[in-house]
Amino acid sequence: MTDRKYILIIDDEENLRHMLSVMLARQGYQAETAADGAEGLRLVREKAYDFILCDIRMPEMDGKAFLALALEHGVSSPIIMMSAYGTVDIAVECMKLGAYDFISKPFKKDEIVMVLKKAEERERLKAENSRLREVAAGKNAFCDIISRNAVMEEIFDQIHKVSDLKTTVLILGESGTGKELVARAIHCIGNRSRKPFVAVNCGAIPENLLESELFGHVRGAFTDASGDKAGLFEQADGGTLFLDEIGEMPIALQVKLLRVIQEEEIRRVGAASSRKINVRVVSATSRDLEADVRGGRFREDLYFRLNVFLIQLPPLRERVEDIPLLVDHFLAKYAAAMERPLVRMLPEAMRSLMAYGWPGNIRELENAIERGMILCEGNIISRECLPTGISGGGAPSLASDENLSIKKAEDAIERDLIRKALAKTGGNRTQAAKILEISHRSLLYKLKEFGIE
Numbered sequence: 537m538t539d540r541k542y543i544l545i546i547d548d549e550e551n552l553r554h555m556l557s558v559m560l561a562r563q564g565y566q567a568e569t570a571a572d573g574a575e576g577l578r579l580v581r582e583k584a585y586d587f588i589l590c591d592i593r594m595p596e597m598d599g600k601a602f603l604a605l606a607l608e609h610g611v612s613s614p615i616i617m618m619s620a621y622g623t624v625d626i627a628v629e630c631m632k633l634g635a636y637d638f639i640s641k642p643f644k645k646d647e648i649v650m651v652l653k654k655a656e657e658r659e660r661l662k663a664e665n666s667r668l669r670e671v672a673a674g675k676n677a678f679c680d681i682i683s684r685n686a687v688m689e690e691i692f693d694q695i696h697k698v699s700d701l702k703t704t705v706l707i708l709g710e711s712g713t714g715k716e717l718v719a720r721a722i723h724c725i726g727n728r729s730r731k732p733f734v735a736v737n738c739g740a741i742p743e744n745l746l747e748s749e750l751f752g753h754v755r756g757a758f759t760d761a762s763g764d765k766a767g768l769f770e771q772a773d774g775g776t777l778f779l780d781e782i783g784e785m786p787i788a789l790q791v792k793l794l795r796v797i798q799e800e801e802i803r804r805v806g807a808a809s810s811r812k813i814n815v816r817v818v819s820a821t822s823r824d825l826e827a828d829v830r831g832g833r834f835r836e837d838l839y840f841r842l843n844v845f846l847i848q849l850p851p852l853r854e855r856v857e858d859i860p861l862l863v864d865h866f867l868a869k870y871a872a873a874m875e876r877p878l879v880r881m882l883p884e885a886m887r888s889l890m891a892y893g894w895p896g897n898i899r900e901l902e903n904a905i906e907r908g909m910i911l912c913e914g915n916i917i918s919r920e921c922l923p924t925g926i927s928g929g930g931a932p933s934l935a936s937d938e939n940l941s942i943k944k945a946e947d948a949i950e951r952d953l954i955r956k957a958l959a960k961t962g963g964n965r966t967q968a969a970k971i972l973e974i975s976h977r978s979l980l981y982k983l984k985e986f987g988i989e
């Protein structure tokens with residue numbers, strides 16, 4: 537496991553080196569040895585150890601000299617001095633120089649293990665603190681978008697390049713991948729940031745209202761139009777209009793939208809004349825727009841007009857390295873929101889989070905953390921505080937003592953995954969096959985085999 541800690545033991549007494557190595561190996565440490573300070577120094581310059589145990593009285597280079605030189609070379613591993621009778625005052629001097637701790641010889645097994653465990657805990661806290669500080673300082677983040685994934689960093693670059701232009705941007709990505717966050721980032725760092733950012737969810741507004749919502753209307757344009765009203769395009773004048781779920785735009789409105797974007801003027805519903813507008817359009821969808829174009833549900837000309845600059849957000853399962861960063865971010869966010877002290881994620885819980893597939897992406901992760909913080913006791917989130925699907929709590933029950941068939945368990949998992957993929961894609965088998973990473977044909981075969989409709 538990567539949790540294994542490397543220890544360097546520097547002591548001129550061969551017996552002690554041997555005894556310590558054997559004992560620490562039993563405790564799960566990986567120990568290496570050096571017979572004096574000079575040899576120790578050579579080793580620490582080649583390799584990073586988690587801890588260094590160093591005797592004080594040695595021929596050639598003694599412990600104090602080793603400590604001074606190691607610190608000078610920027611060695612940051614905790615160095616624990618081992619002092620024999622008569623060298624305690626030197627050990628104290630070493631502490632002042634920067635040694636982590638000291639232990640008096642002869643020591644008992646428990647003593648040395650305890651000193652090491654204490655050092656380990658302190659190192660862990662130090663690492664966690666600096667990670668949290670990085671998160672707080674916005675390192676690994678771009679306009680609140682947290683990531684250190686290479687594809688995401690390229691996207692940050694694209695956002696930079698396109699932000700000051702009026703180019704229409706299309707953002708694609710599965711649900712919860714941060715499409716709206718990216719749209720806001722484009723607006724916020726661009727030259728329109730002082731003007732409004734107006735977001736509209738095209739799927740959430742009834743079809744008959746969407747047109748007047750977008751373009752406005754004049755009094756008497758329809759029964760309920762008691763006065764003139766500016767539409768969202770006008771409200772966003774000078775700024776950015778974010779058309780979310782653009783794939784849900786009714787086909788009749790698509791023509792009108794295309795005209796507005798091309799001519800840069802709008803006509804309120806029922807108005808005789810049109811007015812100029814200056815709006816940057818950013819749109820987003822989690823649907824497969826190209827498939828919608830092929831299927832005649834989305835106009836090709838509008839698709840090309842919106843898709844001048846494409847940003848394709850990767851799903852969370854393709855940027856697993858972001859999970860720890862995001863977890864820290866959300867832990868800090870909800871600790872602040874709930875006015876609670878910082879909550880810690882147990883390693884076992886973290887492993888479950890890393891192993892899970894996240895069909896709902898970052899939003900699902902955020903919800904899981906918020907829920908975990910509510911359920912957890914004593915400021916520690918254990919695996920039990922995570923939703924069952926994530927903690928893997930559902931899987932073991934597949935194999936009861938009576939039924940140890942791997943085939944049956946695999947079938948159950950497959951069936952479950954296929955159901956989820958179909959639910960997520962609204963029954964679209966081509967997309968579901970893609971998510972499942974199997975061919976379309978084998979999906980059809982499995983649907984038949986499992987009797988899934």
Ligand SMILES: Nc1ncnc2c1ncn2[C@@H]1O[C@H](COP(=O)(O)OP(=O)(O)OP(=O)(O)O)[C@@H](O)[C@H]1O
Pocket residue numbers: 680681682683709710711712713714715716717718821822862865898899902
């Ligand atoms: N990289 C990220 N760093 C921090 N928070 C993120 C990141 N990506 C997404 N989030 C958060 O996750 C949630 C979902 O993001 P957002 O609403 O932008 O996703 P979306 O792609 O628009 O989802 P949907 O398709 O469901 O509308 C938000 O609360 C957002 O702040």
Ligand SMILES: [Mg+2]
Pocket residue numbers: 715716780
């Ligand atoms: Mg969204």
